[in-house]
Amino acid sequence: MKPEDKKLSTINCQPSTSPSALRQALTPTEPKRLPTNFAYTTMRRIHREQVEAERRERIIALVTIAVVSVLGIAVFGYFFGLKIWQSFRTTFIQSDTTILILSTLFCLTFFALLNHWLAKRQAKTYV
Amino acid sequence: MQTDEQQLIARILDGHAEEFGYFLERYGPEAFALVSRLVPQQQDAEELTQDAFVRAFNRLETFGGRSSFGTWICRIAYTTTISWLRKQRMHYISIDDQPQLSDTEVDSALEDEGRITDLRQAITQLKPDEQMLINLFYYDERSLADIAYILDLEPGTIATRLHRIRRKLYLLMKHETGR
Numbered sequence: 001m002k003p004e005d006k007k008l009s010t011i012n013c014q015p016s017t018s019p020s021a022l023r024q025a026l027t028p029t030e031p032k033r034l035p036t037n038f039a040y041t042t043m044r045r046i047h048r049e050q051v052e053a054e055r056r057e058r059i060i061a062l063v064t065i066a067v068v069s070v071l072g073i074a075v076f077g078y079f080f081g082l083k084i085w086q087s088f089r090t091t092f093i094q095s096d097t098t099i100l101i102l103s104t105l106f107c108l109t110f111f112a113l114l115n116h117w118l119a120k121r122q123a124k125t126y127v
Numbered sequence: 128m129q130t131d132e133q134q135l136i137a138r139i140l141d142g143h144a145e146e147f148g149y150f151l152e153r154y155g156p157e158a159f160a161l162v163s164r165l166v167p168q169q170q171d172a173e174e175l176t177q178d179a180f181v182r183a184f185n186r187l188e189t190f191g192g193r194s195s196f197g198t199w200i201c202r203i204a205y206t207t208t209i210s211w212l213r214k215q216r217m218h219y220i221s222i223d224d225q226p227q228l229s230d231t232e233v234d235s236a237l238e239d240e241g242r243i244t245d246l247r248q249a250i251t252q253l254k255p256d257e258q259m260l261i262n263l264f265y266y267d268e269r270s271l272a273d274i275a276y277i278l279d280l281e282p283g284t285i286a287t288r289l290h291r292i293r294r295k296l297y298l299l300m301k302h303e304t305g306r
Binding site for chain 2 (some may be wrong): 020021022023024025027028029032033034035038039041042043045046047049050126
């Protein structure tokens, strides 16, 4: 009976049945050790990769939103573009509505800038 | 211990990534020892061990507790090392089995302590999966279930493979001394 068969027949037995020379040959001649800072460097790498993955996810999300928006606008423009343009022109001819549109544009720009500033401030607080 | 580790994994998945340090401290040396059996260069072995732990961290949600965490990380370390070795395009000697070879002849050669140097040389010429199998079985004395899980083998095929490897080792030793 071969040593492995002996072991297999009594699975929990100690491998005193292992060929002695083979076991000795498998013993490392120069035992190697992991550096003491292994856990620290690996944790740092994990953190770096997490940050990188989050950044990639954010970029993918932004690109997806941009592509979907452009597609949406293009489809909308294709079907209703001419009508929108015509009504836009007639609206602009009346000067009182021009003031309303300009003030609305100003407000939207202001809120967009405010949102950008607040988001930056929040990101700084949580880093 | 197993339950504690499961709880720890749940906490890590809940966002406490820093708790993963426990697994690095506890299982790092074991995984490193496994990798360095196949990759003798210290730096490469360290990098591969680190790669294995990073992969384990990224796939932590797939750890179902089918095995212990130690066995799971060893399996990842093994597959990481094997794919790295494949990229290195190492060449291994293939030897035709000789059916007329008697098992007694093989056994006595592998038990002969005077031929350890030949045997060491022969082991380095085995394929990585073969080297790992004899290491796990004869040196680490791991259970068959663990070996089957780490190497992704059917437990029933392990005995046959070990038998074949022992014969191959003997033929490699003969090949070396006959040169």
